[in-house]
Amino acid sequence: MSSPRRIFVPADSAALALGADALATAIADEAARRKRSVQIVRTGSRGMHWLEPLVEVDTDAGRIGYGPVSSADVASLFESGWLEGGAHALRIGAPEAQPFMARQTRWTFERCGVVDPLSWEDFVAHGGGQALAQARAQGAEATLSAIIDSGLRGRGGAGFPAGIKWRTVRETQAAIRYVVCNADEGDSGTFADRMLMEGDPLALIEGMAICGFVVGARKGFIYIRSEYPRAIRVLEQALELARTRGLLAECDIELRIGAGSYVCGEETALLESLEGKRGQVRAKPPLPAHAGLFGKPTVVNNVLTLATVPSILIRGAAAYAALGHGRSRGTMPIQLAGNIRHGGLFEAPFGISLTELVDDIGGGTASGRPVRAVQVGGPLGAYFPRELFDTPLDYEAFAARDGLVGHGGIVVFDDTVDMVRQARFAMEFCAAESCGKCTPCRVGSVRGMEVVDKIIAGQNVASNLALLEDLCHTLRLGSLCALGGFVPFPVLSALRHFPQDFHRP
Amino acid sequence: MAWDARKAAEIIEAHRHLDGPALPVLRALQDAFGYLPEEATAQVAEALNLSRAEVHGVISFYHDFRRTPAGRTSLKLCRAEACQAMGADALANEACAHLGTSWHGTTADGRVTLEPVFCLGLCSVAPAALVGDELVGRADWPRLAAALERCGR
Numbered sequence: 001m002s003s004p005r006r007i008f009v010p011a012d013s014a015a016l017a018l019g020a021d022a023l024a025t026a027i028a029d030e031a032a033r034r035k036r037s038v039q040i041v042r043t044g045s046r047g048m049h050w051l052e053p054l055v056e057v058d059t060d061a062g063r064i065g066y067g068p069v070s071s072a073d074v075a076s077l078f079e080s081g082w083l084e085g086g087a088h089a090l091r092i093g094a095p096e097a098q099p100f101m102a103r104q105t106r107w108t109f110e111r112c113g114v115v116d117p118l119s120w121e122d123f124v125a126h127g128g129g130q131a132l133a134q135a136r137a138q139g140a141e142a143t144l145s146a147i148i149d150s151g152l153r154g155r156g157g158a159g160f161p162a163g164i165k166w167r168t169v170r171e172t173q174a175a176i177r178y179v180v181c182n183a184d185e186g187d188s189g190t191f192a193d194r195m196l197m198e199g200d201p202l203a204l205i206e207g208m209a210i211c212g213f214v215v216g217a218r219k220g221f222i223y224i225r226s227e228y229p230r231a232i233r234v235l236e237q238a239l240e241l242a243r244t245r246g247l248l249a250e251c252d253i254e255l256r257i258g259a260g261s262y263v264c265g266e267e268t269a270l271l272e273s274l275e276g277k278r279g280q281v282r283a284k285p286p287l288p289a290h291a292g293l294f295g296k297p298t299v300v301n302n303v304l305t306l307a308t309v310p311s312i313l314i315r316g317a318a319a320y321a322a323l324g325h326g327r328s329r330g331t332m333p334i335q336l337a338g339n340i341r342h343g344g345l346f347e348a349p350f351g352i353s354l355t356e357l358v359d360d361i362g363g364g365t366a367s368g369r370p371v372r373a374v375q376v377g378g379p380l381g382a383y384f385p386r387e388l389f390d391t392p393l394d395y396e397a398f399a400a401r402d403g404l405v406g407h408g409g410i411v412v413f414d415d416t417v418d419m420v421r422q423a424r425f426a427m428e429f430c431a432a433e434s435c436g437k438c439t440p441c442r443v444g445s446v447r448g449m450e451v452v453d454k455i456i457a458g459q460n461v462a463s464n465l466a467l468l469e470d471l472c473h474t475l476r477l478g479s480l481c482a483l484g485g486f487v488p489f490p491v492l493s494a495l496r497h498f499p500q501d502f503h504r505p
Numbered sequence: 506m507a508w509d510a511r512k513a514a515e516i517i518e519a520h521r522h523l524d525g526p527a528l529p530v531l532r533a534l535q536d537a538f539g540y541l542p543e544e545a546t547a548q549v550a551e552a553l554n555l556s557r558a559e560v561h562g563v564i565s566f567y568h569d570f571r572r573t574p575a576g577r578t579s580l581k582l583c584r585a586e587a588c589q590a591m592g593a594d595a596l597a598n599e600a601c602a603h604l605g606t607s608w609h610g611t612t613a614d615g616r617v618t619l620e621p622v623f624c625l626g627l628c629s630v631a632p633a634a635l636v637g638d639e640l641v642g643r644a645d646w647p648r649l650a651a652a653l654e655r656c657g658r
Contacts, residue, residue, distance in 0.1 A: 017642030191627065193626075228626060230640070256528070260567055275525040276553075277562075280566075335628065335629070336629060343629030
């Protein structure tokens, strides 16, 4: 009796949203009907979302992918001998040989889509746990030096050097310190945190454990948004697994669920929320590294920042720092979203241009119409026209063109987009999500909406445009946090690069 | 479920040992009762040694917390940019027309509550929706209606 053929079916939210659960059932049923012995393994996603659900069969010649598979295709796949890698219209061959995969440089997402996220054996077989062991062996100081030397910057958007933040917390005298993982990934066009938490949660947990070890924190929190039910379930189980396997020996980790507030992705609002309060931002200073959660020194890092730490320690800080562009070192998990043919997750060294990402890798729009604009960095990121597509992905290069890298999400729009409507939406979103603490954001966003409405209606357009610019100036300089402070990016970029949309008869 | 002070006390008790317990307590109460009635404010305030104003402030701040009951199934449609780029606004209009309600509204038969959501992390398979517990990518009205049908069973 031969061992069962392993069939990998993603349980990533993007695959689930396209019917992966029903598909897994259909495969099991069809195999039983044909008396074929199969073992269905649920994985994360490789990140080629146009091929989801992308099913992989563990053949004698390695893993062979078929996608996008629907339940209706299952009988014909068995008929074609897919368990032996047989030919079929949906056969794509080895997933890692796909150009979309072959062009990537995966550090953070090395295991994602490959392993069963809740299998300790898979985790260990793919190098899991080694980085924490190494940190324990070499000590906190040497580990901290490696993180500083790698040049790793916070992936949440602000791009602050992670090692410097860790050192600040480590050097405080406080008896109690915390590590907080910001998993409140609220930016539209971003889903890398979600994919990582669903596909390789133990990487995040190991990274947090290392951080806790380095800074001397005995308690950590993962603050995840409620809009990610699948990631929540996976993390709960992964934390239990990590606890029983000794990953949390120095620093235990508790999962906390948000309650639907975008501004809680801002680190001080997140801390308020963790403390059980309204998610209102705090004025800085003091920095959370000095007085954070419950007033104690706290590292607040994004999911991707922490999840990259283990691979940096294993593969070497110098190797990581050798990648990248300018002061943006290492790789960035880029998310291709919106109206794009080949959407998904693409991890590459900083420096890659928007043209490469949108046209070559993304394959242009899903609608087949010309690309008119992309918004990079979430709802507070700038809209870039084609003329700026030569911008390299690099924190400073984007800032120099009044844009944001943010969390690395790229949303593509075709030529049917109306940019004055997008500007209005940015203000509307800011108004809906403003925490209300500072006046520019609370009142300015509502006024911004009203002014854009007047422009759309053609009322005193010239003077209302001047008012809009003035208002954006106030928001940018007068707001407490990035919500009000950055909302001028989408509004003014829309106006600057697409003025014709603001001057309709 | 109708508000039950004894059951609520048990739920609060199960979470009050946490650091900063207010959000976990309120979430657990809403999971159990479907919403947070006026009685919840007073009882949580008393149990956590907070003022009623503080608890009211927390409940009213977060979009997830409801102060009135919802329909049996929630239909959350993403309204954010990536979904807009794939026709989310038109889909929302279609859903409103079919359901005979608007944002935050519940259908006349009490079956479905329509809620906006800003991002489900399905931006590469937009437009996206969450129907009950079921995620729907590349959503159109027939697929949403089918998912609602499955939830209703």
